[in-house]
Amino acid sequence: MSYTVNPVFEHYYQPKSVEETVALLAQCGKEARVLAGGTVLINQMRSGAVAPRHVINISRVAGLDEVRVAEEGELAIGALATLAKVARSSAVRKGWPLLHETMLEIGVVQQRNLATVVGNLCRPVPSADTAVALLVLEASVLMSGAKGRRRVTMSDFLAGPRRTMMADSEMVTEVRVPPAPAGAGTAFVKLHAPKVNAAAFLLNSGGGCSEARIALGGVAQTPIRVPKAEALLRGAKLDAQLIDEAGIAAQGETSPASDLRAGAEYRREMSRVLVARALEAAWNRTKRQ
Numbered sequence: 001m002s003y004t005v006n007p008v009f010e011h012y013y014q015p016k017s018v019e020e021t022v023a024l025l026a027q028c029g030k031e032a033r034v035l036a037g038g039t040v041l042i043n044q045m046r047s048g049a050v051a052p053r054h055v056i057n058i059s060r061v062a063g064l065d066e067v068r069v070a071e072e073g074e075l076a077i078g079a080l081a082t083l084a085k086v087a088r089s090s091a092v093r094k095g096w097p098l099l100h101e102t103m104l105e106i107g108v109v110q111q112r113n114l115a116t117v118v119g120n121l122c123r124p125v126p127s128a129d130t131a132v133a134l135l136v137l138e139a140s141v142l143m144s145g146a147k148g149r150r151r152v153t154m155s156d157f158l159a160g161p162r163r164t165m166m167a168d169s170e171m172v173t174e175v176r177v178p179p180a181p182a183g184a185g186t187a188f189v190k191l192h193a194p195k196v197n198a199a200a201f202l203l204n205s206g207g208g209c210s211e212a213r214i215a216l217g218g219v220a221q222t223p224i225r226v227p228k229a230e231a232l233l234r235g236a237k238l239d240a241q242l243i244d245e246a247g248i249a250a251q252g253e254t255s256p257a258s259d260l261r262a263g264a265e266y267r268r269e270m271s272r273v274l275v276a277r278a279l280e281a282a283w284n285r286t287k288r289q
């Protein structure tokens with residue numbers, strides 16, 4: 001890979017509002033890129049993987065860096081909220097501990113101070129950590145564009161390998177995460193090399209599992225939910241055998257690729273192990289409340 005020291009682009013903008021950003025995106029079209037923390041985009045530009053003519057730095061857009069509890073108890077994560085800010089938030093630690101746990105598994109502290117949650121979602125690698133956690137939390141993504149605003153579910157947002165369903169003329173403004181009901185337990189586990197990760201959300205109602213959500217990363221073209229494994233757990237009493245069976249079912253729902261870092265079989269096997277670990281930890285946490 002050859003690196004140029006300074007990425008080459010023709011125009012650099014620093015809009016101060018979402019409206020101004022959206023107008024610029026409409027004007028510049030496919031040849032523009034939004035710049036947030038830059039941990040992905042700058043590297044891509046330096047390597048020549050992308051070469052936008054227009055760079056739109058949104059760091060001066062007021063209000064986008066907030067992490068707050070919004071209407072109906074939802075957590076709102078603004079487009080400029082860094083991984084570190086989300087990890088530090090007392091609301092997140094208390095109400096959405098899965099996000100706190102996930103943020104601390106991403107990169108190193110210098111990178112977490114720059115990188116945003118939304119940037120992680122907008123170029124979703126198959127193992128994008130935040131996407132895996134947000135899938136089990138059934139989060140939504142809010143976008144603004146020339147045609148107005150819209151809200152889509154996390155699973156609809158992830159359209160394909162490193163792709164979202166967002167139009168070129170749109171930007172993400174916020175991620176919304178519903179509040180967890182009493183009796184919920186969550187866990188995020190990750191293998192760093194090769195990157196394979198799993199998140200679990202379980203609801204304990206009187207000792208039985210009334211809701212189960214499992215997501216996996218690094219074992220398909222995008223982060224995925226594994227509905228067959230989830231269905232095994234809903235309405236059941238969880239024990240070690242059922243957790244193992246769910247891990248095997250989840251493994252069967254993956255379609256990993258082989259590359260220089262690991263073969264597909266190894267990734268598949270790791271998905272079984274990680275799902276079982278995440279389920280065990282999440283179930284134990286449902287009992288601590």
Ligand SMILES: Cc1cc2nc3c(=O)[nH]c(=O)nc-3n(C[C@H](O)[C@H](O)[C@H](O)COP(=O)(O)OP(=O)(O)OC[C@H]3O[C@@H](n4cnc5c(N)ncnc54)[C@H](O)[C@@H]3O)c2cc1C
Nearest residue numbers: 034036037038039040041107115116119120122129171172
């Ligand atoms: C050393 C290092 C370690 C890393 N480790 C991990 C890891 O362990 N796990 C992991 O999942 N990732 C990891 N990453 C990837 C990266 O840090 C994240 O994906 C990061 O969260 C991206 O956020 P950013 O603000 O830097 O995005 P940027 O680089 O600014 O943007 C990324 C992409 O999203 C688009 N974009 C950003 N914001 C918006 C918006 N509001 N609307 C529309 N488009 C937008 C940009 O145009 C660009 O295409 C690592 C990266 C580095 C450099």
